Amino acid sequence: TERSDYKFVKNSFLNSSQNGYKKKNMKKIYAIFILFFVLCACATGQKKNEIVVCGDDKVWIVNVDNSEGKNLDIVWKWNAQESNIPDDFKKYFQGMDECKTAKNGDWLLTSSSAGGAAIIERSSEKCLFYARVPAAHSIELLPDNRVVVALSHNEEGDCIQLFDINHPNQVLFQDSLFWGHGVIWMENRQLLYALGFNELKAYSLKNWKSEQPTLQMEKVWKLPTDDGHDLIRISENELGFTTSSGTYVIDLDTEKIVSFQPLEGKKFIKSFNYNKENGILSYTQAEIEWWTHNIYLENPKKTLTIDSINLYKVRPVIYE
Numbered sequence: 001t002e003r004s005d006y007k008f009v010k011n012s013f014l015n016s017s018q019n020g021y022k023k024k025n026m027k028k029i030y031a032i033f034i035l036f037f038v039l040c041a042c043a044t045g046q047k048k049n050e051i052v053v054c055g056d057d058k059v060w061i062v063n064v065d066n067s068e069g070k071n072l073d074i075v076w077k078w079n080a081q082e083s084n085i086p087d088d089f090k091k092y093f094q095g096m097d098e099c100k101t102a103k104n105g106d107w108l109l110t111s112s113s114a115g116g117a118a119i120i121e122r123s124s125e126k127c128l129f130y131a132r133v134p135a136a137h138s139i140e141l142l143p144d145n146r147v148v149v150a151l152s153h154n155e156e157g158d159c160i161q162l163f164d165i166n167h168p169n170q171v172l173f174q175d176s177l178f179w180g181h182g183v184i185w186m187e188n189r190q191l192l193y194a195l196g197f198n199e200l201k202a203y204s205l206k207n208w209k210s211e212q213p214t215l216q217m218e219k220v221w222k223l224p225t226d227d228g229h230d231l232i233r234i235s236e237n238e239l240g241f242t243t244s245s246g247t248y249v250i251d252l253d254t255e256k257i258v259s260f261q262p263l264e265g266k267k268f269i270k271s272f273n274y275n276k277e278n279g280i281l282s283y284t285q286a287e288i289e290w291w292t293h294n295i296y297l298e299n300p301k302k303t304l305t306i307d308s309i310n311l312y313k314v315r316p317v318i319y320e
Contacts, residue, residue, distance in 0.1 A: 092116030150180035182231025
């Protein structure tokens with residue numbers, strides 16, 4: 001235990017006083033060791049301040065604390081062309097539009113509007129799962145290593161599709177969702193939430209332990225404005241979402257939808273993330289066409305710029 005370690009250090013140094021050291025000096029050295037152990041413990045528990053950004057065929061992880069403006073501390077890079085994704089699938093990862101993390105920051109859940117979805121292991125850079133998913137715009141990990149993807153407007157899209165990591169590219173179930181753009185799993189509620197053009201749907205898991213799992217729709221909310229785009233978890237009872245004309249928060253207990261004040265008045269927010277406890281906010285906004293070169297951060301206030309990528313989304317790296 002830590003207490004016994006400290007006792008060992010103290011006794012060792014006090015015993016050494018027999019070799020000419022005075023107890024007064026030993027107390028000072030002991031205090032230094034105590035401070036050293038405390039600082040090490042704090043450093044071990046500290047979480048890194050990192051964000052994932054995606055656009056074009058690229059996914060990058062950036063250390064926020066060491067970055068400012070165009071001077072970025074890029075700690076990890078991935079692109080499909082240099083990955084172990086099957087060669088005939090690489091063409092489906094030309095427009096990366098989602099880049100969430102899972103499994104204590106080591107899994108990156110990615111999707112592309114060019115028609116691909118994949119899970120990449122950060123530590124090995126290996127692809128753990130891939131699928132052909134037309135107009136994919138968001139991806140989420142579900143219990144028992146199942147995966148759900150939201151498909152936007154396409155002849156084969158406008159739905160959500162369910163997969164199993166152990167069986168890449170095999171659709172287990174799908175349900176219609178016009179202009180599907182966002183999916184979020186709420187563990188505490190055991191519900192999946194999916195965002196479409198003008199509605200938010202809630203699904204429960206059915207026959208989940210079988211080889212034919214399904215999603216059962218439980219509730220539908222109409223969005224205050226059309227063109228639903230991004231969907232995030234804010235707290236155990238709140239979801240945040242964007243449309244082309246605003247950013248909103250829905251309280252799932254009261255079902256009340258209100259404007260998200262920090263971004264009120266801003267249009268075409270492509271992605272946003274908000275930590276309610278410390279006020280940290282990050283977002284991207286369509287400033288050129290559907291893309292941008294800027295990542296906006298609040299608390300602390302920063303703007304990070306990547307000229308070489310048509311950026312779509314930004315996400316915090318979540319260390320559980």
